[in-house]
Amino acid sequence: MGDALPRKPGSNVLFATRLSASRLVPGSFLLFADGASVKIEAKTSDHAPKPEHANCTTAKTSEKLPRLAYTMRETAEILGVSYITVHRLLKRGKLRASDAIRSKIIPRAEIDRFLRDSIADRAA
Numbered sequence: 864m865g866d867a868l869p870r871k872p873g874s875n876v877l878f879a880t881r882l883s884a885s886r887l888v889p890g891s892f893l894l895f896a897d898g899a900s901v902k903i904e905a906k907t908s909d910h911a912p913k914p915e916h917a918n919c920t921t922a923k924t925s926e927k928l929p930r931l932a933y934t935m936r937e938t939a940e941i942l943g944v945s946y947i948t949v950h951r952l953l954k955r956g957k958l959r960a961s962d963a964i965r966s967k968i969i970p971r972a973e974i975d976r977f978l979r980d981s982i983a984d985r986a987a
Contacts, residue, residue: 932969
C-alpha cells in the first residue's frame with residue numbers, strides 16, 4: 864500500500880486529511896494490514912461554501928437541447944447516403960456547411976433546404 868494511514872487510537876475512525884479525494888470514494892472500504900476495515904462515508908462540511916448553481920434545478924433536466932447542426936457522418940446517416948456522397952454534395956455546392964470550426968457542420972435547415980430543392984428540381 865505504501866502510505867500508512869493514521870487512525871485515531873482506540874477507534875476505527877480514519878484520518879484521511881492527507882489523501883486526495885480521488886483516492887477515497889464514498890461507499891468503498893479501506894482494508895488495513897491487521898484485518899480491520901473502514902467504510903468511507905461522504906463528509907459534509909458546514910463551513911465549505913457551495914457553488915451558487917448547486918441549488919439550481921431545471922424543470923426538465925432529462926430534455927436535451929435540439930440539434931441545430933450535424934457532422935458530415937450524421938448528415939450522411941440522415942440522408943441515407945455515404946459519407947463521400949455528402950462530401951461530393953458539399954464540393955458541388957448542392958449542400959452548404961459551416962466552416963467556422965475545424966470540422967464541417969451542416970445546419971438542419973440546410974439539410975431541409977437541400978431536400979426541398981432537390982425534389983423541386985425533379986418536378987420542374
